[in-house]
Amino acid sequence: MTQGRSIRLFLVDGTPNGLLTAEIINWTGHVLTGPRSKLAELVQRPECSRTGIYFLTGPDPDGSLRNQVYIGESDVVAQRLKQHNREEDQGGKDFWERVCLVTSKDLNLTKAHVKYLESALMQIARNAGHCIVVNGTAHEYANLPESDRADMAYFLEQIRIVLPALGFDFLREVTTPSQVKETLGLYSVTVSQSPVFELTSKSRSVKAFAQEIDGEFFVLKNSAASENWTSSPHSYQSLYNRIVSEGVLPPTGSGLRLFAMDYPFDSPSAAAAVVLGRPANGRKDWKVQDTAVTYGAWQDQQLEALKSPPDDLAPGNSP
Structure with missing residues (x-):
């Protein structure tokens, strides 16, 4: 049986549509999310000056029912977000309406770590099929020591738990009827099934x-x-x-x-x-x-x- 998790949410400006932070107890990761209209406030946050992974989400301009998502990484996330906010012809991206970034409270995430996470998250999002990943081809990044890969596997597991709870479902794993159990990291999750x-x-x-x-x-x-x-x-x-x-x-x-x-x-x-x-x-x-x-x-x-x-x-x- 899977154990419950506690997620701590904080409404930065006291409103449900503004900036929001999220943390899982006993996890060093820290999540910050908000609408594009709050980008000027978001990039001033200390989290945006750290090394991290980020997600840009918004509707598909071609009118499909799936959202688009861009997954990126940076040593200074604020700089990349400012670039993405430019016009398309200046190297920016028009589609996104919300941004979410994941950093580490203990500042132990390195450039190698986030490149590894970016590669893994792009593959997970594509396999899940809930959204259109607008990145180019994902290249597997395995240039990490074994101990670091184990740490990032746990870090990745927590991201996949907290983001769907915040409404970002592009990483949510789909359990098909042909499966009676799914494995999520170190935890075995029993699924509920209806009759046919x-x-x-x-x-x-x-x-x-x-x-x-x-x-x-x-x-x-x-x-x-x-x-x-x-x-x-x-x-x-x-x-x-x-x-x-x-x-x-x-x-x-x-x-x-x-x-x-x-x-x-x-x-x-x-x-x-x-x-x-x-x-x-x-x-x-x-x-x-x-x-x-x-x-x-x-x-x-x-x-x-x-x-x-x-x-x-x-x-x-x-x-």
């Missing part, structure tokens, strides 16, 4: 299967889907088109497409819409395999199965 759900459309000869893993709704590999988006324009149409363009839904030549891999969706309705090629209510359309129990009814059953507290511990009664 089925969606069938006789009129389109579509049959798809799905499973919920740790809050993400996965359509399973080899599930069938509509060959085209057949409804009027809808927000899910962009999702359908993106998944097709990424090669996740190759055509079969028989009027259908098949999922080439287990693919995660934010909701059962998004998954149902992509499968059917039209807007759909996933809470009703997905059913527990070989039953008539809908996804919504199955969720209700989970709540009803929770044990009620004893009468003597009910609200208003003293223990």
Whole structure:
């Protein structure tokens, strides 16, 4: 069983949309994040004069549903952030809206350390597939002594814990239904799995299967889907088109497409819409395999199965 973690957050200017720092107890790392509109204040912070790794995030200018991220490193992070704030034709970057930097409280991060972290984080972000990494090709940087690599492995593990908690999900590891456990550094994490759900459309000869893993709704590999988006324009149409363009839904030549891999969706309705090629209510359309129990009814059953507290511990009664 995985142990809990404590993350200490501090709102620098007392507002939720300003600068924020984050630390994990017993970790030497320090996280500072804020919007681009606060860059003038952020670069004056002492953290920005240190060696560190940084992330620039923002929407994709081409209109895809995924954000873009740039991962960089510097001996003096403030200088690099000022350069990135220039216009594109002056070597800057236009897309980013938020910045996050990770430094060390004990000042022990070296140039070699952050180059190693940059290389590893770029690879992790690309493999996770939650965002578009706008860096060039990542080169493996292994020029570190064995002891330093072990230290950086632990440092990297903490970054992957704290950043998703701050809303930066591009490093979040995806556990597919084909896995029952994932390994995160030195910790083994047991995942929660739902039953397998089925969606069938006789009129389109579509049959798809799905499973919920740790809050993400996965359509399973080899599930069938509509060959085209057949409804009027809808927000899910962009999702359908993106998944097709990424090669996740190759055509079969028989009027259908098949999922080439287990693919995660934010909701059962998004998954149902992509499968059917039209807007759909996933809470009703997905059913527990070989039953008539809908996804919504199955969720209700989970709540009803929770044990009620004893009468003597009910609200208003003293223990």
